[in-house]
Amino acid sequence: MELSIIIITRNRKNELLRCVESIKKAVLGITDWELVIVDDNSEDGTKWLTASDLEIANAKIIHNSTREMLVRSRNGGFKNSGGKYILFIDDDNVVTEKMIELLLNFAKENDTYGIIGPSMCYLESQKKYLDFQKINLFTGKTSGEIDNTEQAVCDSDGIPNAFLIKREVFEKCGQFDEAMIQTFTEPDFAFRVRKFGYRCGIVKKAEICHNVFASDDLSARALGGQFSQKAYCLMRNRMVIVARYGKWFHKVVYLLVFSWLWPIAYSFFVLREKRFDLIKLYWRGFFDGLKYFFTGELKNSLEK
DSSP states (O other), X not given: OOEEEEEEESSOHHHHHHHHHHHHHHTTTOOSEEEEEEEOSOSSGGGGOOGGGGTOSSEEEEEOSSOOOHHHHXXXXXHTOOXXXXXXXXXXXXXXXXXXXXXXXHHHHOTTEEEEEEEEEETTXXXXXXXXXXXXXXXXXXXXXOOOXXXXXEEOSOOOSEEEEEHHHHHHHOOOOGGGOSSSHHHHHHHHXXXXXXXXXXXXXXXXXXXXXXXXXXXXXXXIISXXXXXXXXXXXXXXXXXXXXXXXXXXXXXXXXXXHHHHHHHHHHHTTTOHHXXXXXXXXXXXXXXXXXXXXXXXXXOO
């Protein structure tokens, strides 16, 4: 099997089917591929979907009997795939017709790149918002950048949302860290993969359209308000990234200045909507991140 496409989904049946339809159009020139969908214990119509409903020859749907969360579900999808190349796509995306072909061809022709992704556009406006991602290890800030040069590929500190990984990378570097749960999981994997000599890059001509919040949206919903684990992980995992991959001077600056500013800022923005539940989650994530910073123990206080 040359290519496995893996989609993780939960309670977004319409978005999932839209994504699948775009994939079907984008793989017309590819014969040796499969689709693996991992339904993370959905409570909507997703749980009744079968592989035959998708009208794809090589398709399978795995219905998790309990909630496994994003990272564990991605690893589960990988374990149930057989492709030499593994393309992960979030369910709230529409794939452009040339995206998969461009990523696959680039992966075949460039041995040094272990993770390859597309540039990203807002679904509604079609405006590009990311050619590469950077993480400032002093501040913990993640930013999506636009590249205005003529270079075809931009190295990136991880690739969110949609990315292709060579199977050999998983075999050498291991899978996603399930203790991370979600959020900052892609840069965590990318930083680890770099230690094995691989590069992570975005092919600018390959594009995907993502139904995502604008970067200047400071509503509670955009700041983790949809899912408790996201609000929690926004704080905890940011500190994990700095602790794992920052130099000593990054860690000192982050710990003294920025570590506590993040939960304060997020708490201020969601206070306007009286989301006291999110404020509690931000600070739980902060203290669990702080514990990891000093002890190396990655605690999940959301677990009962």
